Amino acid sequence: MADEKLRSRAATGPVVDNHGMPSPTDPGPGDAAPQRERTRRVVLADDDVLLREGIASLLERSGFDVVGQTGNAVELLALVRSARPELAIIDIRMPPGHATEGLEAARVIRAELPGTAIVVLSAHVEVDQAMELLADGERTGYLLKSRVTDVAAFIETVERITAGASVVDPSLVQELVKARRRRDPLDVLSPREREVLALMAEGASNAGIANRIVVTEGTVEKHVRSILTKLDLPESGTDHRRVLAVLRFLEAR
Amino acid sequence: MPTRQARTREQAIVGDQTRQLADEQAALRRVATLVAHVAPADELFAAAVAEVGRLLAADYARLARYEPGDLITVMSTWTRSGSRLPVGQGFPIAGRNVSVLVWQTGRPARVDSFADASGPIAAEARAHGVRCTVGAPIIVDGRIWGVMSVGAIQEWTPPVDIEARLASFTDLLATAIANAKADQELRELVATQAALRRLAMLVARGEPPEAVFAAVTREALGFFGLGTARMIRFERDGTATLVANEGRTVPDVRVGDPWVGYPPNGLTATVRRTGRAARVDDYGAIEGGEATLREGIRSAVAVPIHVDGRLWGLIAVGPGPLPSNLERRMAAFTDLVATAVANAQTRAELIASRARIVAAADDARRQIERDLHDGAQQRLIALTLRLRSAVAPHRGDEASAEIMDVAAEVMAVTNELREICRGIHPAILSSQGLRPALRSLGRRSAIPVTVDVRVNGRLPEPVEVGAYYVVSEMLTNAAKHARASVVEVDAEASGARLRVCVRDDGVGGADPLQGSGLVGLKDRIDALGGTFSLHSPAGTGTTVCCELPISADAGGGE
Numbered sequence: 001m002a003d004e005k006l007r008s009r010a011a012t013g014p015v016v017d018n019h020g021m022p023s024p025t026d027p028g029p030g031d032a033a034p035q036r037e038r039t040r041r042v043v044l045a046d047d048d049v050l051l052r053e054g055i056a057s058l059l060e061r062s063g064f065d066v067v068g069q070t071g072n073a074v075e076l077l078a079l080v081r082s083a084r085p086e087l088a089i090i091d092i093r094m095p096p097g098h099a100t101e102g103l104e105a106a107r108v109i110r111a112e113l114p115g116t117a118i119v120v121l122s123a124h125v126e127v128d129q130a131m132e133l134l135a136d137g138e139r140t141g142y143l144l145k146s147r148v149t150d151v152a153a154f155i156e157t158v159e160r161i162t163a164g165a166s167v168v169d170p171s172l173v174q175e176l177v178k179a180r181r182r183r184d185p186l187d188v189l190s191p192r193e194r195e196v197l198a199l200m201a202e203g204a205s206n207a208g209i210a211n212r213i214v215v216t217e218g219t220v221e222k223h224v225r226s227i228l229t230k231l232d233l234p235e236s237g238t239d240h241r242r243v244l245a246v247l248r249f250l251e252a253r
Numbered sequence: 254m255p256t257r258q259a260r261t262r263e264q265a266i267v268g269d270q271t272r273q274l275a276d277e278q279a280a281l282r283r284v285a286t287l288v289a290h291v292a293p294a295d296e297l298f299a300a301a302v303a304e305v306g307r308l309l310a311a312d313y314a315r316l317a318r319y320e321p322g323d324l325i326t327v328m329s330t331w332t333r334s335g336s337r338l339p340v341g342q343g344f345p346i347a348g349r350n351v352s353v354l355v356w357q358t359g360r361p362a363r364v365d366s367f368a369d370a371s372g373p374i375a376a377e378a379r380a381h382g383v384r385c386t387v388g389a390p391i392i393v394d395g396r397i398w399g400v401m402s403v404g405a406i407q408e409w410t411p412p413v414d415i416e417a418r419l420a421s422f423t424d425l426l427a428t429a430i431a432n433a434k435a436d437q438e439l440r441e442l443v444a445t446q447a448a449l450r451r452l453a454m455l456v457a458r459g460e461p462p463e464a465v466f467a468a469v470t471r472e473a474l475g476f477f478g479l480g481t482a483r484m485i486r487f488e489r490d491g492t493a494t495l496v497a498n499e500g501r502t503v504p505d506v507r508v509g510d511p512w513v514g515y516p517p518n519g520l521t522a523t524v525r526r527t528g529r530a531a532r533v534d535d536y537g538a539i540e541g542g543e544a545t546l547r548e549g550i551r552s553a554v555a556v557p558i559h560v561d562g563r564l565w566g567l568i569a570v571g572p573g574p575l576p577s578n579l580e581r582r583m584a585a586f587t588d589l590v591a592t593a594v595a596n597a598q599t600r601a602e603l604i605a606s607r608a609r610i611v612a613a614a615d616d617a618r619r620q621i622e623r624d625l626h627d628g629a630q631q632r633l634i635a636l637t638l639r640l641r642s643a644v645a646p647h648r649g650d651e652a653s654a655e656i657m658d659v660a661a662e663v664m665a666v667t668n669e670l671r672e673i674c675r676g677i678h679p680a681i682l683s684s685q686g687l688r689p690a691l692r693s694l695g696r697r698s699a700i701p702v703t704v705d706v707r708v709n710g711r712l713p714e715p716v717e718v719g720a721y722y723v724v725s726e727m728l729t730n731a732a733k734h735a736r737a738s739v740v741e742v743d744a745e746a747s748g749a750r751l752r753v754c755v756r757d758d759g760v761g762g763a764d765p766l767q768g769s770g771l772v773g774l775k776d777r778i779d780a781l782g783g784t785f786s787l788h789s790p791a792g793t794g795t796t797v798c799c800e801l802p803i804s805a806d807a808g809g810g811e
Binding site: 047048050051054055057058061093098099100123124126127128129145146148149150151175176178179180181182184251 | 692
């Protein structure tokens, strides 16, 4: 069945259709922009057919080529192995157990095809799952399922992930940042620094942060250095490592 | 015609008889006084044999008791010379001698010459130079209890009416023994009733079955005064479990573990096979008895425990002097054990059924959460997606604006539904376990919460859910009513229990009777066979601690 689906999709040929493409709000260097001309191939796994078709059509309209769809984790692995997509979008809860099958599948894909970008969608976002997922590798997204309805932002996020970023759902970051602590290490940060820290945790690059809070990238760099010093966090080589470090810090605080 | 001499002789005889009668009355009176004062048995027996020996001008007198298993035990002896004969020694009732004759006939008997006597008792008598013996039975409650015998080493002509004169003493002794027996039985009855009362209180207090088993075993140990008492339960699959061990020695098996490696003809195997009491006199002499012997138990007795007509298990005591009636006395005692076990079992069944009801409700909630998640939530998301996809971006017309508004509303409903789902059943608990779930609860609290969870791996679902709801409810209370500034959540699994404590520094004064969620929490913890304690004095914060047994069939009893 998976192969059939794959064939039927392949038969329609790559859909290059840029109409409705939102203008990305985070066009920093190394982000999505340079990849836009090329069609990115996607495999989609969700057991809710209606929603899956909705996401598929959204992706196709936004310039992605949906090369395979499935409703369970076993078929997903088969599809990914044969189609070698740039991106896999995976529902965390699928048959047969309706537990964390999507997470398991993501782990297998990471191990076998580390270059594949992975977006895991979940009805609830939990910090342990986020860290688990991110610890396995780069190009990882962990998002609330309802994010797909914010069409423009969703596509922008998926493009950033495909281009190499790692993204964590803002609601999870907010839960972590807002958690009240008696002696809160975050108290040493200024309100602006807190804002920057949250964006770091969501996976934004310095350029992306600069764009969001409307300051120069240089200013963001200054904030970041100050935050790292104040919280005694190590300089991390990549944005992905930075996300993981900040999440760990926020969770453990 | 009677001569003067003859008269004198006659008078002398009458005088002798009178004196003899007076002596006998005096001796009987002395023994009777002891009986009336309820003197200890050994004192009474010693006095009786001495009086009888002196009165009948014998060289020795002896009182012995017939025991089950065709044994006779010497209880007390007297000798004219003052030399001591062994007491407490048991002989088989065999051969031809006074003890055997009395045993067989239930009447007085005499052996005039030990030349034709036989059997171990006669051999012993011969060894002491005994020539002639006369014995009379001691009949207690219509049954032959023992024998009083007198004998001579020197030339001795027993008085012609010696049987009747012995009988005066044995009748008196029989009365004393019957009284003492009744007294002993009364004492045992009182002790037994006291034990029952203590056990019944344990059961009524709702102590867990294990505690009741331990208490019952302790009572047995105290009651029979032996070194060790243990209770073993027979499981339906043919195995056995050591449910309690009390006393001086400890077996290789731990309490609660399968009772294995017992001798094929030991107490456990025999009681299970026969459903009756069993005893082992020497573990050194039976196959596979080495471990028990190593433990320091040479002999032991076990009686079955029948609960509701089923052979439930056994209770065993040992080592030590094991009186022949120990089984009978223990059997009376195990009836109480059975009552306690049956009550504990009934309670365990009640707890199990409550646990099942709670589990069924939790299952239903989990199912509802899943249905909402897989059904309504997904549909709403798909619907929102469709609405938003239907509108070309940046189109300013009124219809598009209206559609976008509706989409936003639907999205808001979806988010609301997600929060409702979380309240119905926390998905994070099922997928991630107690620690992440409690930490997530802590992060969402309106007041600072420190969460310390020391639990390795996953616990049975009812235990996780129970602990989660306790913390969830207490955090809500702390934020809503307690005006607390900080809450500490502490959970630790150690051994077979999970202990969860939630402390706040608020105003205290929480009252479970004032309709808060506390009663529901307590019920839930009770249903899991756990304990729930609330400490909330006004002004010094509220502390709730609960302990839950961690077992696959949490609270499910057997």
